Amino acid sequence: MTDRHNAFLSDMAEATRLTQSGRLGEATALIQRRLGVPGRSPEDAPPADASAGPHAVPRLEGPAARLGTEAAAATAHEALIPERLRENIDQMMQGLRTLAPSLRGLVGGGLHAPKPGGLEPEGVETEGGQFVERSFSNAAGARDYKLFIPSPRSGPRPLLVMLHGCTQSPDDFAAGTRMNALAEEEGIYVVYPRQSSRANAQRCWNWFEPGDQGREMGEAGIVAGLVRAICTEHPIDRSRIYIAGLSAGGAAAANIARAYPDLFAGLGVHSGLAAGCARDLPSALSAMRVGAPGAAEPGGAAGFGAGAVTQNLRVPTIVFHGEGDGTVHPRNADAVLAQAGIDALTPRRERGSSGRHSYTRTRYADETGRVQVEAWSVQGAGHAWLGGSPEGSYTDPSGPDASRAMLDFFLGHSLPGGRG
Known part of the structure; x- marks a missing residue:
């Protein structure tokens, strides 16, 4: 395999790991970089509204509380992605879940086999x-x-x-x-x-x-x-x-x-x-x-x-x-x-x-x-x-x-x- 192909597999495996850890913002940013998608880096993303709480419905005003940085990053990244591209990325992420055992096997490490049910x-x-x-x-x-x-x-x-x-x-x-x-x-x-x-x-x-x-x-x-x-x-x-x-x-x-x-x-x-x-x-x-x-x-x-x-x-x-x-x-x-x-x-x-x-x-x-x-x-x-x-x-x-x-x-x- 070429160095470029190896780098692609390595990046996709890392995106899989980030996805499985719930770090969707980082996974999305990695895929964007690999695909050459124009956009801003995490450092350029607008800051999250720290006054928002764990509301029962989206975007309601409430008492100030600390917003988890991971959740803020994921929301900020998703806001930067055009709808059609987001759908394509969603499909890719679903594919990554399916291919996870093969990708991890190619670059090291491993996953447990899926269990019944x-x-x-x-x-x-x-x-x-x-x-x-x-x-x-x-x-x-x-x-x-x-x-x-x-x-x-x-x-x-x-x-x-x-x-x-x-x-x-x-x-x-x-x-x-x-x-x-x-x-x-x-x-x-x-x-x-x-x-x-x-x-x-x-x-x-x-x-x-x-x-x-x-x-x-x-x-x-x-x-x-x-x-x-x-x-x-x-x-x-x-x-x-x-x-x-x-x-x-x-x-x-x-x-x-x-x-x-x-x-x-x-x-x-x-x-x-x-x-x-x-x-x-x-x-x-x-x-x-x-x-x-x-x-x-x-x-x-x-x-x-x-x-x-x-x-x-x-x-x-x-x-x-x-x-x-x-x-x-x-x-x-x-x-x-x-x-x-x-x-x-x-x-x-x-x-x-x-x-x-x-x-x-x-x-x-x-x-x-x-x-x-x-x-x-x-x-x-x-x-x-x-x-x-x-x-x-x-x-x-x-x-x-x-x-x-x-x-x-x-x-x-x-x-x-x-x-x-």
């Missing part, structure tokens, strides 16, 4: 466990994801699904929530599905689209299928599968838990919205600004048609919301709680403080005294994951610790049935 692993060793990059596809669609695999334990283990907010990535969300470190302590698997910029320009989960809210359809169907696939590959306790998310991810988590109460034993909604509270962008904006009328009615939320079986069953739910949230109105937390059925439960409130925040924690117990719903209303907090790490975007390190509270709540709940 749409799973394609590439592992990365981390201290006390593994954090691996994979992909999944089914009839509802396809998404990449990252999976935290804890150090080996005896017996089936719980699984937690974590849905990131807009502009975030699995790595960013994992770092900001510190969930992997806590999961290692408890021996819990954690999966972070990755929203693609092709599905939503700002990588928001499409929680306001009816086609993504119901059972066996759209993004809800993809996440549920992904969970089932992980259960076939790893020793997962199917009675202890939980789902949580931030902002758009929290709203999507509510949709998915409502559509699959037979799959999830617990739901966590941080700065999010009630299931099915919007059917399009205008209703989403309205819900975010003032709350969604009617979403609080059990079984009455929009977006669930035929096929949403066991719709009236409720999933044990924990809610975190900052009282100063200017992106998603705190009234939305009340709608999530209403869907969880707090009217039939007995509340017990306690007040406390953590760092610079005071909070009210309300636990709602059933007639046996078991807590089925928990709500944290945090004074002075905005639109950010509470108690998170500054290593990730959109976090408020002052606390209280939402990750620890969610895990404690989840591990107290399980579905009826076996563990395997």
